[in-house]
Amino acid sequence: xxxxxxxxxxxxxxxxxxxxxxxxxxxxxxxxxxxxxxxxxxxxxxxxxxxxxxxxxxxxxxxxxxxxxxxxxxxxxxxxxxxxxxxxxxxxxxxxxxxxxxxxxxxxxxxxxxxxxxxxxxxxxxxxxxxxxxxxxxxxxxxxxxxxxxxxxxxxxxxxxxxxxxxxxxxxxxxxxxxxxxxxxxxxxxxxxxxxxxxxxxxxxxxxxxxxxxxxxxxxxxxxxxxxxxxxxxxxxxxxxxxxxxxxxxxxxxxxxxxxxxxxxxxxxxxxxxxxxxxxxxxxxxxxxxxxxxxxxxxxxxxxxxxxxxxxxxxxxxxxxxxxxxxxxxxxxxxxxxxxxxxxxxxxxxxxx
Amino acid sequence: xxxxxxxxxxxxxxxxxxxxxxxxxxxxxxxxxxxxxxxxxxxxxxxxxxxxxxxxxxxxxxxxxxxxxxxxxxxxxxxxxxxxxxxxxxxxxxxxxxxxxxxxxxxxxxxxxxxxxxxxxxxxxxxxxxxxxxxxxxxxxxxxxxxxxxxxxxxxxxxxxxxxxxxxxxxxxxxxxxxxxxxxxxxxxxxxxxxxxxxxxxxxxxxxxxxxxxxxxxxxxxxxxxxxxxxxxxxxxxxxxxxxxxxxxxxxxxxxxxxxxxxxxxxxxxxxxxxxxxxxxxxxxxxxxxxxxxxxxxxxxxxxxxxxxxxxxxxxxxxxxxxxxxxxxxxxxxxxxxxxxxxxxxxxxxxxxxxxxxxxxxxxxxxxxxxxxxxxxxxxxxxxxxxxxxxxxxxxxxxxxxxxxxxxxxxxxxxxxxxxxxxxxxxxxxxxxxxxxxxxxxxxxxxxxxxxxxxxxxxxxxxxxxxxxxxxxxxxxxxxxxxxxxxxxxxxxxxxxxxxxxxxxxxxxxxxxxx
Numbered sequence: 063x064x065x066x067x068x069x070x071x072x073x074x075x076x077x078x079x080x081x082x083x084x085x086x087x088x089x090x091x092x093x094x095x096x097x098x099x100x101x102x103x104x105x106x107x108x109x110x111x112x113x114x115x116x117x118x119x120x121x122x123x124x125x126x127x128x129x130x131x132x133x134x135x136x137x138x139x140x141x142x143x144x145x146x147x148x149x150x151x152x153x154x155x156x157x158x159x160x161x162x163x164x165x166x167x168x169x170x171x172x173x174x175x176x177x178x179x180x181x182x183x184x185x186x187x188x189x190x191x192x193x194x195x196x197x198x199x200x201x202x203x204x205x206x207x208x209x210x211x212x213x214x215x216x217x218x219x220x221x222x223x224x225x226x227x228x229x230x231x232x233x234x235x236x237x238x239x240x241x242x243x244x245x246x247x248x249x250x251x252x253x254x255x256x257x258x259x260x261x262x263x264x265x266x267x268x269x270x271x272x273x274x275x276x277x278x279x280x281x282x283x284x285x286x287x288x289x290x291x292x293x294x295x296x297x298x299x300x301x302x303x304x305x306x307x308x309x310x311x312x313x314x315x316x317x318x319x320x321x322x323x324x325x326x327x328x329x330x331x332x333x334x335x336x337x338x339x340x341x342x343x344x345x346x347x348x349x350x351x352x353x354x355x356x357x358x359x360x361x362x363x364x365x366x367x368x369x370x371x372x373x374x375x376x377x378x379x380x381x382x383x384x385x386x387x388x389x390x391x392x393x394x395x396x397x398x399x400x401x402x403x404x405x406x407x408x409x410x411x412x413x414x415x
Numbered sequence: 416x417x418x419x420x421x422x423x424x425x426x427x428x429x430x431x432x433x434x435x436x437x438x439x440x441x442x443x444x445x446x447x448x449x450x451x452x453x454x455x456x457x458x459x460x461x462x463x464x465x466x467x468x469x470x471x472x473x474x475x476x477x478x479x480x481x482x483x484x485x486x487x488x489x490x491x492x493x494x495x496x497x498x499x500x501x502x503x504x505x506x507x508x509x510x511x512x513x514x515x516x517x518x519x520x521x522x523x524x525x526x527x528x529x530x531x532x533x534x535x536x537x538x539x540x541x542x543x544x545x546x547x548x549x550x551x552x553x554x555x556x557x558x559x560x561x562x563x564x565x566x567x568x569x570x571x572x573x574x575x576x577x578x579x580x581x582x583x584x585x586x587x588x589x590x591x592x593x594x595x596x597x598x599x600x601x602x603x604x605x606x607x608x609x610x611x612x613x614x615x616x617x618x619x620x621x622x623x624x625x626x627x628x629x630x631x632x633x634x635x636x637x638x639x640x641x642x643x644x645x646x647x648x649x650x651x652x653x654x655x656x657x658x659x660x661x662x663x664x665x666x667x668x669x670x671x672x673x674x675x676x677x678x679x680x681x682x683x684x685x686x687x688x689x690x691x692x693x694x695x696x697x698x699x700x701x702x703x704x705x706x707x708x709x710x711x712x713x714x715x716x717x718x719x720x721x722x723x724x725x726x727x728x729x730x731x732x733x734x735x736x737x738x739x740x741x742x743x744x745x746x747x748x749x750x751x752x753x754x755x756x757x758x759x760x761x762x763x764x765x766x767x768x769x770x771x772x773x774x775x776x777x778x779x780x781x782x783x784x785x786x787x788x789x790x791x792x793x794x795x796x797x798x799x800x801x802x803x804x805x806x807x808x809x810x811x812x813x814x815x816x817x818x819x820x821x822x823x824x825x826x827x828x829x830x831x832x833x834x835x836x837x838x839x840x841x842x843x844x845x846x847x848x849x850x851x852x853x854x855x856x857x858x859x860x861x862x863x864x865x866x867x868x869x870x871x872x873x874x875x876x877x878x879x880x881x882x883x884x885x886x887x888x889x890x891x892x893x894x895x896x897x898x899x900x901x902x903x904x905x906x907x908x909x910x911x912x913x914x915x916x917x918x919x920x921x922x923x924x925x926x927x928x929x930x
Contacts, residue, residue, distance in 0.1 A: 207712030240782045241727070242734040246674035249727050257771065258719040261764055265707050265715070272708075287774050290756070297778035298727050305723070305771030308753060312763035316706050319760050 138324055139275040141375040146221040148172045148213075150204055150263060151231025153180040155337035156283070159360035160228065163368035165192040172217050172224075174202040175231075204231045204259030210266045223274045225375055227267040228281045228330070232256050234299040238343040241297045249298050256302035264313060268325055277324025279375055281385075282310045284331045296343065314382045326380045330371070332363045333388025336411050344412045354410045355400050356393055363387050521863065521873075528860050532853055539849060548573060597661040598834055599688040601625045601680065603671050603729055604698025604721075606633040608800030609749075612822035613695065614664070615641055615881075616830040619648045621658040625684045626666035628698075634666040644881065671698045671725030681732045690740050693833060694733035695747045695793070696726045701765040701802050704811070715764055722751075722768035727775065734779075734788050743787025745836050747843070748772050750794035780840045789839035795825045796846035799865060799874070812866040818854050819865060820845070823880060 147164045151157045153175040161171045165188060173188070175181050178201045185199035198220045202213040217224050233255040235248035264280060271278030287293040287300025288307040307329060314327045334340060334357035344350050370385045400407050408414060555569035599622070605614045606628035614624050618641055626641070628634050641664045649659050665687050669680040684691050700721040702714040730746055737744030753759040753766025754773050772792075779790045797803060797819045807815070825845045832843045854861070865874050874880070 207716075241731050241779060242738060242782075244731065246728065249731070250674070250724055253719065253724045253727065257723055257768065258716060261707070261715050261719065261767075262712065265710065269708055287778070290774065290777070292777040292781045293774070294778050294781035297775050297782065300778050301723065301727070301771035301775035304774035305767035308756065308758070308770035309763055309767035311758040312753070312760055312766050313707060315758040315760035316763060320706060 138277055140378065141225055141276050143168060143372070143376070145169045145225040145372065145375060146172075146217075146223060147226045147228070148217055148224045149174075149228045149230050150202065150213075150259075151175055152228075153177070153184040153199075155339065156332050156335050156360045156363060157228075157230040158184060159364035160230065160368060161188065161197070162191075162361075163364040164226075164372075165196055167368060167372060169226075169372075170195075170221055171197045172213075172220065173197065173199045174213055176201065176203045204229075204263055205254045207262050210259075210262045214266050214270050218270070223276060224267075224270065224278055225276060226279050226281065226371060227263075227271070228283070228371075229260050229263050229267075230283050231259055231263075232283065232285065232303075232339070234296055234339055234342075236338060236342040238295045238345065240295060244298065252298045253302055256299065257305050260302075260306050261309060264309065264327075268313070268317075271325045272322065274324070277326075277380075279326050279328060281328045281330040281371060282306050284329050288329075288331075310382075323380060326374075326382060328374065328382055329384045330367065331384065331386040331388070332367065333358065333386070335360050335363050341412070347414065350412045350414045353412055354407050354414060355396050356388060357411060358387070524860060525864065528857060532857070535853065536849055548576070598622045598692040599625075599684070599690055600693045600695065601627065601684045601691055601733070602695045602697050603627050603669065603680075603725070605695075606630075606637040608802060609795055609798050609822045609825060610695075610697040611637060611641075612826035613697065613830060615644055616823075616826040617693075617834075618645055618662050618664055619659070620830060620834060621660075621662045622834070623662065623688050624664045625680070625687065626664060627669040627671075627680050628666075629668065629670045631668035634668050638664055638666040671696075671729055672720035674728055677725075677728045677732045680729075681736050685736060690742070691733065691736055691744055692742070693745050693747065694729065694737075695749070695833070696729045697749050698725055698729075699749060699751060699765075699802060701751075701762060701805070703805050704761040704807060706761060707763050710764060718764045719768060722765065723771055726772055730775070730779065730790070734783070734786075737788045738786055740787070743789065745789040745791060745833075747791050747793045747833060748776055750792050750842075750844075754792070754794070776840075783839060789836065789841070791833075791836060791839070791841045791843065793829055793833065794842065794844040794846065795829065796820065796844070796850075798822050798825050809870040812870045816861050816864045816866060817858050818846070818851075821874065821880065 145164070147161075147169050149157050149161050149164075149171065152161045152171075152173040157173070157175075161173050161184075164171050171188075173181065173184055175184075181199040181201055185197060188197045198216075200213060200216045202209045204210060233252055235251050237244065237248050241249075260282060264282070267278070267280045271280070284307050285299065285303035286296070288303040290304065293300030310327050310329050317325060317327065334353065336353070336357045336359050340353065340357060344353050366387050367385060374383055374385075396407070552569060552573050555572070556566055558565075598617070600614075600617045602610050602614050602617075602624065604610045605624075605626045610628075614626055614637075617624050624641070626634055626637050628637070645659065645662055645664065652659065665683075667680055667683045669676045671677060681691075698721055700718050702710060702718060726748055730748065733744065733746045737746070750773070751765065751769040752762060753769040756770060756773075759766025776790055776792055783790055797815065799815070799819050799821055803815070803819070804812075828845055829843055836843065863873065865872065867873055
């Protein structure tokens with residue numbers, strides 16, 4: 063599962079996200095024993111209707127500490143499900159799908175986004191499916207320092223602590239143009255959301271998790287350009303995503319330097335997802351081909367990513383990871399299958415001519 | 416096949432290649448800088464003149480080139496003797512005064528080191544290129560297996576390679592002089608540090624410069640100061656100040672993160688200068704070295720908006736102006752720590768913005784493929800400016816001694832390269848591998864170069880530096896052109912290896928039918 067193949071084909075579209083050049087710790091397989099444990103807890107949680115978060119998590123800590131005594135070697139409270147998850151920019155697209163998947167797995171989720179009404183409707187529809195006391199929502203513009211601080215205090219009020227913080231909020235202003243034609247507002251929005259917002263969120267998340275007995279894990283979502291492949295037509299977006307991966311790397315080094323043991327930074331690569339962000343760029347023939355071949359709907363991606371994300375705190379390791387949905391092998395096999403199976407995936411999402 | 420190879424040496428019968436070879440490398444390796452400086456360039460100029468005439472028949476050009484070649488020879492001599500004089504004076508003066516005056520001693524060491532470094536770089540380059548040609552030559556002989564006809568071929572090809580390489584190199588130097596007209600340059604964030612040094616260097620190269628920065632007062636002060644420098648430069652240059660006749664400096668306040676301001680800057684530059692040749696995105700911010708947690712919202716916001724938003728907006732505005740210019744233009748983005756992708760703890764925000772700029776550069780390179788706009792990066796290495804020094808610890812400063820440079824030194828290396836840049840996607844670096852090697856080799860000399868044990872700055876204030884520097888400047892005017900010239904000797908290595916491959920192929924194919 064820990065695939066780190068390198069793609070070097072120049073024919074691959076720049077839209078292809080999978081990271082290859084940087085060397086990271088290969089992702090560890092979930093502990094075999096723990097898989098079972100995971101499943102059993104899933105059943106129990108789903109059998110309980112409307113569980114009270116505080117008391118239930120308290121009992122879980124007790125139970126789990128018996129099961130996984132070996133993980134709590136360094137005096138830190140072991141991190142056991144259900145996890146408290148915070149996802150930024152999670153009222154649509156990947157963020158929403160991730161939130162849904164975490165809820166399915168029995169975790170508690172805080173969602174947020176810029177628009178109050180989208181938060182309201184998203185919380186409403188999630189509560190219909192998963193019950194009242196499992197999901198909370200608030201408005202937060204990640205570009206504003208105060209908003210992010212408010213988000214943290216909101217999370218502390220509702221859930222006391224956060225185990226998994228996913229920095230998902232991102233924007234490309236839904237425009238794919240050469241830089242010389244891009245507008246001021248678009249460029250500023252892209253950079254401030256993707257770069258500034260991410261930095262503010264990372265800072266607040268680290269600050270919050272340093273004081274948590276359970277520690278925490280921060281996941282930054284990468285994107286096109288984070289592997290250093292050129293991203294013409296969305297140069298500003300690519301630049302911010304490359305800087306996001308670099309930020310993760312620098313912060314990992316920083317945390318290590320400061321000898322922080324309870325906070326870990328990770329990268330998360332969703333590959334190509336059929337959200338508004340990607341589909342607004344489906345204008346050229348090449349882009350359409352790659353979207354049809356490689357892109358997946360957010361639900362599919364989330365279904366793959368969430369168990370992998372959950373396995374990170376579950377196996378107790380604080381090593382940095384890089385979780386990828388679209389690995390090199392996968393991308394290649396899909397491209398070849400299209401070539402040989404005469405267009406099995408043709409015209410899947412957008413019409414090619 | 417053999418006949419084709421013979422064509423080249425026949426046209427250059429006047430050169431006895433064996434003699435040339437014997438004198439060439441031995442002179443260089445044996446006796447050092449002075450003779451290599453004087454002997455080789457004249458030989459090369461001979462080649463280049465011949466070639467240039469046969470390539471272009473314009474009479475006017477020829478005269479210019481001849482003049483340049485002459486001056487090249489003179490400069491070579493002049494430089495060589497200048498270096499020897501200063502070398503001996505420092506050796507005599509410096510070590511004699513050693514016990515009496517530590518201050519003068521330090522100055523002398525710095526001077527000696529400067530002289531040695533420039534000489535060592537030149538010698539090193541020649542040695543390395545010559546050695547690599549020698550290696551290929553040896554391989555060629557090995558392959559020819561003692562066959563006299565084939566070894567003759569190897570000699571011819573080696574000579575051919577050297578000639579082609581020097582011709583290309585010389586062509587570059589000459590072209591630089593042909594295109595010596597003033598350039599119009601816009602530099603953002605140029606009221607302090609490296610930006611100011613770059614502006615000054617461009618100005619003294621005879622270019623027209625637009626200075627921009629956030630505060631109108633500092634822009635005004637900088638413009639006044641640079642005008643003063645220009646006047647001094649014209650006086651000290653005396654009769655040969657013709658190339659400064661068009662130089663001028665203007666300034667406007669501009670906050671690079673404000674789209675309106677950036678547009679104003681571009682319009683101002685166009686209305687003042689007519690067109691823009693070179694646009695340098697130099698404005699950058701870093702708020703000291705500390706963990707991310709200790710950065711305030713405002714700090715992060717300023718760094719991101721200056722480094723990333725500012726550079727993106729400026730680049731776009733510059734592209735818009737340059738796309739419509741018949742001559743196109745060149746945009747430079749400044750590299751910084753983190754550009755290469757290595758992690759930058761304690762400056763996470765700054766590093767990730769600079770890393771993002773690298774990505775921007777590669778994307779723009781694709782977008783601008785068909786236009787006349789060139790996007791480049793310039794890497795100044797480590798420069799003793801506020802950006803680096805703010806919040807640096809004592810330990811950092813000890814480290815700075817080894818690898819840091821004054822902004823003027825860096826600007827003097829970067830500017831000539833920026834002025835002659837061609838195409839797109841070039842990287843102009845100050846800290847090249849030879850320079851790093853030199854810094855490591857001379858580390859013991861550099862211990863107290865900029866900061867003493869207490870971290871107190873030892874280098875002179877900007878004004879004093881400039882006074883000394885103005886004198887040096889005229890003397891070393893040609894050094895950078897010469898450096899570029901030797902870099903192109905590598906072409907000879909390449910062409911020679913191609914010829915070797917050709918010989919291998921031809922010898923094997925001629926053997927096969929026999930067997």
